[in-house]
Amino acid sequence: MHSMDIYEKIFSRSRGDFKQWLTLVRHFYRRLFINDVVFFEEQMKEKIIAVIVIFAVFSAHLSHMLLWKYAWLPGLGSLGTSWVEKCYFIFFLMVLMSFIAVLEWDVIFLDSRDYSNLLPLPIKIRNLFSAKFASVCVFIFLFYLVVNSLSTILFWFYLAQWHSSSIFFGLRFMFVHWISAFAASFFAFFIFGFLVSALITLFGYKTFHQISAFLRPVLIVFFVFMMVIFIAESVSSFLLFSEFLQLKESNSLFLYLFPPMWFTGLYEVLAGNRDPLFMALSVFAVFAFIIPPLAFLLTGALGYGRYITKMQEVKKKTMHLVKLKKFLLRLFNRVFLRSRIQRAVFYFFGKILKKSILHKMRLATYLAASIAVILVILVSSAGIVQTLSTVNTAFLSIPLILSFFLLVGIRVIVNIPITVEANWIFRLTETKDKKDYFTGLKKGIFFFVLFPLFVLLFIFYSFLWNWQISFFHCLYGILASLLLMEVLFYNYRKIPFACSYLPGKGKLHYFWILYLVSFLIYAFLLSFIEYKILNSPLYLFISYGIIFILIAALKASKKSLLPKRLEIMYEEMPEPAMVTLTPYE
Amino acid sequence: MLELKGITKKFLVFPAVNNVSFEVKPSEILGYLGPNGAGKTTTIKILAGLLKPTEGSILFSGKDIKKNMYGYKKRIGYVPEESEIYPYLSAYDYLQMVGRLRNIPEQILEEKIEQFMSFFSLSEDMHSSISSYSKGMIQKVLLSSALLHNPDILLLDEPLSGLDVETSLIIKDLIKKLSREGKIIFYCSHILEVVEKICSRVIIIHKGKIVANDSVENLRNLMKLPSLEEIFNQLVIHEDSEKIAEGVVQAMKHHS
Numbered sequence: 001m002h003s004m005d006i007y008e009k010i011f012s013r014s015r016g017d018f019k020q021w022l023t024l025v026r027h028f029y030r031r032l033f034i035n036d037v038v039f040f041e042e043q044m045k046e047k048i049i050a051v052i053v054i055f056a057v058f059s060a061h062l063s064h065m066l067l068w069k070y071a072w073l074p075g076l077g078s079l080g081t082s083w084v085e086k087c088y089f090i091f092f093l094m095v096l097m098s099f100i101a102v103l104e105w106d107v108i109f110l111d112s113r114d115y116s117n118l119l120p121l122p123i124k125i126r127n128l129f130s131a132k133f134a135s136v137c138v139f140i141f142l143f144y145l146v147v148n149s150l151s152t153i154l155f156w157f158y159l160a161q162w163h164s165s166s167i168f169f170g171l172r173f174m175f176v177h178w179i180s181a182f183a184a185s186f187f188a189f190f191i192f193g194f195l196v197s198a199l200i201t202l203f204g205y206k207t208f209h210q211i212s213a214f215l216r217p218v219l220i221v222f223f224v225f226m227m228v229i230f231i232a233e234s235v236s237s238f239l240l241f242s243e244f245l246q247l248k249e250s251n252s253l254f255l256y257l258f259p260p261m262w263f264t265g266l267y268e269v270l271a272g273n274r275d276p277l278f279m280a281l282s283v284f285a286v287f288a289f290i291i292p293p294l295a296f297l298l299t300g301a302l303g304y305g306r307y308i309t310k311m312q313e314v315k316k317k318t319m320h321l322v323k324l325k326k327f328l329l330r331l332f333n334r335v336f337l338r339s340r341i342q343r344a345v346f347y348f349f350g351k352i353l354k355k356s357i358l359h360k361m362r363l364a365t366y367l368a369a370s371i372a373v374i375l376v377i378l379v380s381s382a383g384i385v386q387t388l389s390t391v392n393t394a395f396l397s398i399p400l401i402l403s404f405f406l407l408v409g410i411r412v413i414v415n416i417p418i419t420v421e422a423n424w425i426f427r428l429t430e431t432k433d434k435k436d437y438f439t440g441l442k443k444g445i446f447f448f449v450l451f452p453l454f455v456l457l458f459i460f461y462s463f464l465w466n467w468q469i470s471f472f473h474c475l476y477g478i479l480a481s482l483l484l485m486e487v488l489f490y491n492y493r494k495i496p497f498a499c500s501y502l503p504g505k506g507k508l509h510y511f512w513i514l515y516l517v518s519f520l521i522y523a524f525l526l527s528f529i530e531y532k533i534l535n536s537p538l539y540l541f542i543s544y545g546i547i548f549i550l551i552a553a554l555k556a557s558k559k560s561l562l563p564k565r566l567e568i569m570y571e572e573m574p575e576p577a578m579v580t581l582t583p584y585e
Numbered sequence: 586m587l588e589l590k591g592i593t594k595k596f597l598v599f600p601a602v603n604n605v606s607f608e609v610k611p612s613e614i615l616g617y618l619g620p621n622g623a624g625k626t627t628t629i630k631i632l633a634g635l636l637k638p639t640e641g642s643i644l645f646s647g648k649d650i651k652k653n654m655y656g657y658k659k660r661i662g663y664v665p666e667e668s669e670i671y672p673y674l675s676a677y678d679y680l681q682m683v684g685r686l687r688n689i690p691e692q693i694l695e696e697k698i699e700q701f702m703s704f705f706s707l708s709e710d711m712h713s714s715i716s717s718y719s720k721g722m723i724q725k726v727l728l729s730s731a732l733l734h735n736p737d738i739l740l741l742d743e744p745l746s747g748l749d750v751e752t753s754l755i756i757k758d759l760i761k762k763l764s765r766e767g768k769i770i771f772y773c774s775h776i777l778e779v780v781e782k783i784c785s786r787v788i789i790i791h792k793g794k795i796v797a798n799d800s801v802e803n804l805r806n807l808m809k810l811p812s813l814e815e816i817f818n819q820l821v822i823h824e825d826s827e828k829i830a831e832g833v834v835q836a837m838k839h840h841s
Contacts (some may be wrong), residue, residue, distance in 0.1 A: 119801035284612070330691070347678070348671075355673040355714070421669045426634055428663055431687035432655055 009554065017127060024123070025138065030113070031107050032139050035202040052146045058231070062092060081161050081245060083278075084181075086267050086395035088241045089259040092230055093181050094146065094188040099144065099223035101192035106357070108136060108193050108199060114171050125499055133297060138194065144185045152178050155262035173271065180267035183289040184194040190292035213357070217364040221538035224368030226374070232376055248277060256281070259580065260286055336443060341431060345440030345495065348514065350448045352418055352497045359413045359497070366409030370402050379403075386409065391465060391534060397527035399457050399477035403450060404522050410445055411488045414496035423498040423570060434566040441496050442485060450481050463503075472540055476530050479547040484522060485556040501572045586610050586633075587769050589740060592641035594627050601627040603793040605642070613735075614760060614770040616784030619779065620821055624793040626666055627740050631662045639725045645738070659687070662731035666773075667741040668723045672716035676726045677706055679715065680733065684837065688736040694733070701729040705752065708709060720747030738769045745779060757783055781813040791821045 033048065068087040102107065110132055118128060152174050160173035192376075200208045229237055232243035247255055255261045255277065265281025337343045353359060374397075383393040417423070454474045461470035494501075590690045594601050602624040609615045616700045617670040619625045630636040632643065636841040643650045650657040671679060675803055677698060684694035715723060724747050731739065741760075746834055760783055764770050774780050780787060781801050790795040797804060801813055808818050 045833065223784055244786055333691070340691075344682045347685075348674075349673055351678055352671075385827050418673060419669070419671055421667070422671050424633070424663075424665060425683060426686070427635055428633060428661070429683065430655065431688075437772060500650040 004313075015125070017337050018287065020123065021127050021131050024118075026113075028132050028135035029138055032104055033133065036336065036433070041188065049291040050282075052143070053447035055147045056150055058153055059089075059092065059096075059147050060413075062230065062234060063089060063151040063154040063158075067154065067333060070158040073471065079081055080273075083264050083268055084241050084244050084272075085238075086155075086177075087244065087260050088238055089151065090181055090184045090263050090267070093144075093228045094260055094263075095141070095182050095223060095230070096147070097144070097188040098192060099184040099220075099227065102138075102216060102223060104218045105192070105212065106198060108196050110136075122148055129300065132298075133293075136189075138188055140189050141182075146180055148178065148181055148185075149321060151181075163177060171250045174266060176270040180263050180270060180285075183285060184263035187288045187292055189258065190296050193296040194292050194299060197296050201299045211217075213360075214296075216357070218425060220361055220364045221368040221371065222489050224365050225372045228372030229375070230370055232372070236379065245367070251277065256284070259288065321414070336447070339436045339439075341433075341436035342440035345437050345446075346444045348350070349414075349441055349496045353444075353448060356418055356497070359416065359418070362413045362416070363409045366405045366412075370405030373405075374398055374401050391469065392532065393524070393527050393531045395464070396460075396473065396530050396534075397523050399454065399474065400523045400527055404455075404484065404519055406449055406453065407445070407484050407488055408448065410519040414441070414492075415494065415501040417496065418497045419497045420498070426495050426498055426568075427570060430568065434568060437568065438489065438492060441492075442489060446482070446487060450478065450485075454478050454481075458531070465538065472537075473530070476540070476543065476547075478527075479544055479551075480522070481525055483547050483551050483554045486551050490554065490558060493566060495568060495570075499568070499570045503506075523526060586644075586646065587771075588644040589632075589643050592628070592631060592638045592643070593622075594631060594636060595639045597758060600639075600768050600793050602631070602638075602790075603791075604738075605790070605795055606641075607788055607795065607798055609769045611767045611769055611772055612764050613786060614764045614772055615783045616780035616782060616787040617773040617788035617790065618775075620816060620832065623790045623821075625790060626742060627793075628790070629663075629666075629771065632738075634658050634659060645683070648769055654736050659734070659747060660737040661740060662734070662736035662738070663740045664724075664727045664731045664742060664744045668720060668727075668748070670699055670715055670727060672714060674715055675713055676702065676711040676715060676718070676722075676729075678713070679726060680730055683730045685732050689734060697733055698729075701732070704755075705729060718783050724748055725752065735743065738771070739763065740771045740773075742773045743775065745776065747776070777813045777817055787813065789817060789820055797819045 045252055058455065066088060067082075070082070084581055110128070154179045156170055156174045160170055163169065196208075199211055203211065244261075262281050262284040265278040266285035268275065268278040269282040333343055353363075376395055377397065381392075454477060457477065458467075458470050458474045461473055464470075529543065586604075586608055590606050592605045593603055595798070605624075605628060607615075617625055622628050627636065631638050633658065645660070646655055667752065674682065680698045680701070681694065684698070689697070694698070698711075702708045705728070707722060707725055710722065715726065718726070724744065728744060731741075739760075744760075745756060748756065757779065760770060760772070760797065764785075772780065773785055784801070787804065788795055797816070799807070801828070804813070804816050805811065808816050808819060810819060
């Protein structure tokens, strides 16, 4: 009887523990959809379904693009080269999962909100940590399950049904496809999980955040770029993978160093291929499946104590402004920012752009998209790019494409408020002349974004061509960017990052043609004109003059057309449900 | 003098503040008391020009503030109740931004920020992000931002919230000193003891309406009650606090 009591006590305690653990897993799982970059708190279900459907349909489309030839040429399957398509698809899944891991970067590990809310509660550290790990595993599993479901069927349909019509064979094939691709996705996610926990363990919380602030946007840019390549250039990028057939013949070392090949090896071996190369690669895959999650757990446990103590501390940073820096800032303010309101808005814009991860990430996606477009253009116009030293339209369009995406990105992100309830300070200190607020913002965009961009481009083109051509080219690009900035901010009536906004006001679904045509005119027509006149200083100066006049005309029209007493729009109002055609409104 | 005449603020059809009228003279510290949801913050936001009243007007030096809102806003300093502040900026960045928005010359602003930060023992942390500050530190930054431009009217909504004992004492003395300098001080709080000590006059608001408006001394005599707490209980609290406490204890014991 006594021992029964003990058993009951232990059982009820472990049942309580398990309930607590399940609650934590659910909590952490939910937190994966609410972080610095991914914010699905409102309409969470709808947004998750939308994102997953997009990825699932896209991965199915990619599978179809890769494999449809097998439906038309059944003999192709017997050549035993389908592993190249499998490798390409696994590579895509790994990129996708890595991208998701970078988006979830700040919540892969326990964060300050978790600590401040959960530490005072009677929760065992073991429970806290294992629940976090389990929630990440559940997230990967469910995400993968939905994204890869259609592709699994397509892979079976195109590759397996020609070998055998047996249901058992089909199910086995689908299982093999599913498990190999899952191992690859698991590896890709936990490589970044390991990176996060290793950075925390090695450098501590403060340095981790400093490194993250730089590393995360770079990774986002890279992965968005990769995704754009998968979408826009799936055929030509697949051609690179066809080279793998020759690499296999020569038993190239590259195949051993390229992680998607490990999981392709596993795929082939599980499907019954006994090729020595695949056998060797499958061993790599097994280790790759096990080691990153283990390393994540191990480094996480090591860094845990350190993280927990660092998280509790108030960050203390003493920064003594060097006298020279102060002097230079004062000089800069006197020359470029004469009005104090301009200064306030200018530095506010700069600080938020520097420190807000959400805004930085959003802008990084625009930058990534622009880089992808540039690469697509350079690859597709390989003929004229062969000689780098000659001036050509493809290279001339680079600054315009970059500035277009960046300016559009800024136009979008300045609308997204940061702590909207803190904007009372702007309301309280508002002045009569609103022009200074908008001028401060435009100067901020120029000095924090456009100027550094064109300095880098000037150096790039100076190496590519010579500094004179580079200078005139960059000047043309800067003027064109300023013109675009005037157009984009013509109706802007807000203080950047400080006013509420209603998403979807850009009406992309209605006006996408207009945006596309604007982009084509801006990036390609202007670079074509520049190409024609770059050798003639007279025409070049005339073009500068025309752009300058257009900027001045826009400013003048703004002064005369818009109401004299502009109001800053702190609260964005929804558009009326019914739009009338009354001309007096 | 700051005068409120028949101020009403309705959210949809519900009045948060209902026909409120009072005045505050220079050198006067007016305590504005009331339970949660009584309309204190709505009143102070109307006074700061952040909310427009549905009815009524506010006069400053005899002139309707609507006629020169910019001029009026230049003369007020406001400390909000909640920590409504940009967490991505440091205290230095925030005060510099506020100073610039208030059009304070750079050199003077720089000196003022350093002095304020030093008085409030924030010199070491003034370049760290506000997101890493405690509630008290944020309150110090908000107080500094309200005082930077030497305002004539100070609107303080729970200014001692989260402050340590030492800083609270400094702020209380500071408020008294500012009133002697001729400033109009509107002090909104839950802490009755502080209001009793520093305010020359008290307004008690309940469900959007003023239920008392007099000096603490007069209220005590009038109601024949020994303290402001007793007066407040008499006027505003109609629930049996002991009964509620008993209920809470019973709920605690349930299942344990």
